[in-house]
Amino acid sequence: DRLDTIASGPACPDSTTSGDAMRIIQKYDIELPSRVLHALKKETPKALENVETKIIGSISIACEAAVKAAEKLRYNSVILTSTLDCEAREAGAFLSAIAREITSRNQPAKRPCAIILGGETIVKVKGRGLGGRNQELTLSAARGIDGLDNVVIASVATDGTDGPTDAAGGIVNGETLMRLREKNIDVEEALNNNDSYHALEAAGGLLKTGPTGTNVNDLIILLCK
Structure with a gap:
């Protein structure tokens, strides 16, 4: 700030x-x-x-607002960080590891819980696909929560634009990979081609908000019931 x-x-x-x-x-x-x-x-x-x-606006304020919204829905809420700064796929893998820990051991937070992060990741572009850092993060996270019930991970750009796309980000759950398999879409191939947009589109996991009129980095939320 x-x-x-x-x-x-x-x-x-x-x-x-x-x-x-x-x-x-x-x-x-x-x-x-x-x-x-x-x-x-x-x-x-x-x-x-x-x-x-x-x-009048910052990612810290956005994270705090997310906490208030989650607590109204009776989720135990934790802001893990408001300064996330790493590679998008790594962030997705890390979030899915937290989801597995919560699901199996009720730690670092007891269910129902909301783990909230803010910041901005980066993408190592090696392919020719379409996507953005938030879409890549969520598609990566989908690999680690495959088959888990009552787990959702969402990541959005607060300005409503993630990469050169019309999506603000993505949202995945334990059934995302199953939907991709049904459509013969290989998640690893999609990630290697940096084509998270089309993979999430096929799985019904794109978030589209349109321009929001603000820009305070990205907001990432993990929900476990």
């Missing part, structure tokens, strides 16, 4: 210095026009007059 990093912080004091920029240029031996170098050497203003900035 650093103000100078939100939307590049156009109305906030810049905490970096011209020296920081010059060190990066020198480190990577970047060639720039002389007029650009001249501009970079000028120190940026560190205070702005007549400006008051307030944060």
Whole structure:
């Protein structure tokens, strides 16, 4: 929630210095026009007059709102993290491992429970399919919850757009892989081709919200009854 990093912080004091920029240029031996170098050497203003900035939305606030909504439905709710930052498939595998632990041992939370995460994952694009980080996360998670009853994992981009698609993200449960098998879709092949969109579409697991008017990273929810 650093103000100078939100939307590049156009109305906030810049905490970096011209020296920081010059060190990066020198480190990577970047060639720039002389007029650009001249501009970079000028120190940026560190205070702005007549400006008051307030944060009215953040991923932390979104996670807290998810907790309140889940608790109204009588789920024991836990915010696991609001700073998730890893590869999407790894996040999906991790979430499915938590789901299995809850299902078999009622830990780290007792059922019915909601495990809530915020942040933003990345995708290593190697294929030519269609998808986004949230879709890839949920399709990966589907592998680890295959056959589990009363488990749902959803992951959505809060701006309503996940990757170059019309979906905000995906939602899967213990029957997702069964639906894919019935349609002769190989989940591993879909993941290797980064084609989570079409796999989730076939399984009825795409979430579409349209533009939401906000953007505070991604919200991921694991529900276990």
